[in-house]
Amino acid sequence: ESSIMAAKIYKTTQLDTASLENIVPDRYAEPFTIDLSQLDFITPWGVAGLASLLFDCVGKKCSFNLTLPTNQSVLMYLKRVHFKNIFDELGFNAQSDQLDKIPLKEHPSEDTLLELMRLRKKQEDFYLRVPHIIHLLELAGVENEKATYIVSAVGEMVDNTFGHNLGNWPHPQFPGGLLMAQRYKNTKELEIALFDLGIGIRKSLSVNPLYANLHTDQEAIIKALEKGVTSRPYPQRGGNGFTYIQSTLKNGFKGTIDIWSGSAHLQINSTGIKKISESKWLIGTAIALKVAY
Secondary structure, three states: EEEOOOOOEEOOOOOOOOOHHHHOOOOOOOEEEEEOOOOOOEHHHHHHHHHHHHHHHOOOOEEEEEEEEOHHHHHHHHHEEEEEEEEHHHHOOOHHHHHHOOOOOOOOOOOOEEEEEEEEEEHHHHHHHHHHHHHHHHHHHHHHHEEEEEEEEHHHHHHHHHHHOOOOOOOOOOOOOOEEEEEOOOOOOOEEEEEEEOOHHHHOOOHHHHHHHOOOOOHHHHHHHOOOOOOOOOOOHHHHHHHHHHHHHHHHEEEEEEEEEEEEEEEEOOOOOEEEEHHHHHEEEEEEEEOOO
């Protein structure tokens, strides 16, 4: 208990593509506290990223503490997106009970929200939600054909989550990934966030002798964006996942794509790579597709 009390504290007032790194520990082997007490804004990337971080910390058997937000609206939001299911899976009984006590008026959210999903079996978990995601895209003004294209791109990434990590999950008790989407009426933006709990892009590509000499996660992400690049030894059988999702921005969509794998975070827009930077290390690969309308 005393070691937790003296632990380094990681805190933030918001969790989105720009700020998730604030709660990622510098050293997983040392005691730490994730303090969300002042959190007042969170996006799908923040929700799925927080869940991904918790799965990794528990899988690593880290010594850490988690403080939930005091903001009632944020707590209600976490309850609405079913974050309690994450707490239950991880055995966070106190936090689960805390969400249980939050009053929540149920109201239809299918026009704005795809709640946090645990992806365990790609077909059952993702493809049953495809109509819902297309519905959100169409409400954002994306015509059906283009909405189907975006969902296909996300589906390709879901397939990659399982195809590249099957049998190689860093924490076999926590396979799969997390998916969430939300349409923001005020800012006229739709965000789709996908986090997998896998080995990451660089380790995946290193299986292929052609890419065994990639030295950094930044190099690996940039290489993965090239058409035909794959961890499989036969390029004609794969390698279109990142190319596919990147091409959504070149087909008349306004928006950005964030990719975080290992210790690299890249953002691209319709003109190409906007920014790539070193980041703290995060398990697997995370992708956020933001469509402006």
